[in-house]
Amino acid sequence: MAWTARNIPDQSGRTAVVTGANSGIGFVTARELARRGARVVLACRSEERGRQARERLVSELPEAGERTELRRLDLGDLASVSAFAKELPDERLDLLVNNAGVMALPYRRTADGFETQFGVNHLGHFALTGLLLERLLAAPAPRVVTVASSLHFLANIDIGDLNGEHTYRRWIAYARSKTANLLFTHELARRMAGTPLVAAAAHPGYASTNLQTAGVRMEGRKAAERVVHVGNRMVAQPAEAGALPTLYAATEPGVAPDSFTGPRILAWRGAPAPSWRAPWTRSDAAAERLWAASEQLTGVSYGAPA
Structure with a gap:
């Protein structure tokens, strides 16, 4: 029998942070966790869109009003990331869903x-x-679920050009960032061996969200934006279905460390199932190199592996 949101176990007493919870699969993930009793922090870059999302969530689930809160988080600004972590109540956190993301943008730089x-x-x-x-x-x-993409197979990371300064192709850069998500999950799972923390990854297949239109909208390419909208309507599965692999990885008992969950049918649509991943995403050496570079670039150190 296909796994659906109705299969999510009771989440009462658990606290979750969902990044990018103002729309798409992030919103659905936050709502369904709250529906099952979790306290959910909606971590959003735009306070206005985050406020609207929380209002929508509470209108759909009035009983979740006291268990949901909005906090600003801009993942493109390390000062914002640090402030978010410092301002979050100093209590245990059961689930972190690293969901927010951008896709196929023209070359831009973050605040850092x-x-x-x-x-x-x-x-x-x-x-x-x-x-x-x-x-x-x-x-x-505890669990950390990081949302990657089936498109990671387009490119491995280039450890010598992580910021695309030598060459930049938007879809290759996107694929490399998603390979980085999987290498991060791989190394985090290794480091957390011997602890109760499960680090897993998921992907939505082709789900209709705002992600696909952001790049062409930034460039003012109206015709391309219309084409993407048509494709989303005709081919993509809805965000409700796209969120299921994330929800499965976040809540299903027995999810294995370093697992990768996606839609069952051609990694495109359907119920959650184990998903194929490129062999380079399980490279210990590449994961360690990326980890060391990430600690240096962010200034955030995890300490020695368990």
């Missing part, structure tokens, strides 16, 4: 000078996870 896709999709979440790790390890069964 990193190429935006690498900076937001990987470095921001790397720093956030490290700053929240103590709270996570205070929980009895």
Whole structure:
């Protein structure tokens, strides 16, 4: 029988942070966790869009009003990441869903000078996870779920050009940032061996969200934006379905460390199932090199592996 949101176990007493919870699969993830009783922090870059998302969530689930809160988090600004971690209540954290991301943008830099896709999709979440790790390890069964993409197979990371300064192609840069997500999960799982923390990854397949249109909208390419909208309507699965692999990885008992969950049918759509991943995303050597570079670039150190 196919796994659906109705299969999510009771989350009462658990606290979750969901990045990018103002729209798409992040919003659905936050809502369904709250529906099952979790206290959910909606971590959003835009306070206005975050406020609207929380209002929508509470309108759909009035009983979740006291269990949901909005906090500002800009993953493209390490000062914002640090402030978010410091201002979060000093209590245990059961679940961190590293969901926020950008896709196929023209070349831009974050507030700290990193190429935006690498900076937001990987470095921001790397720093956030490290700053929240103590709270996570205070929980009895913590999880970190990082949302990657099936498109990671387009490119391995280039450890000598992480910020795309030598060459930049937007889809290759996106793929490299998603490979970085999987290498991060691989190394975090290795480092957390012997602790109760489970580091897992998921991807939504092709889900209709705002992610696909951001790049062409930034460039004012109206015709391309219309084409993307048509593709989303005709081919993509809805965000409700796209969020299921994330929710499965976040809540299903027995999820294995370093697992990768995606849609069952051609990694495109359908119920959650184990997903294929490129062999380079399980490279210990590459994961260690990326980890060392990430600590240096962000200034966030996780300390020695367990």
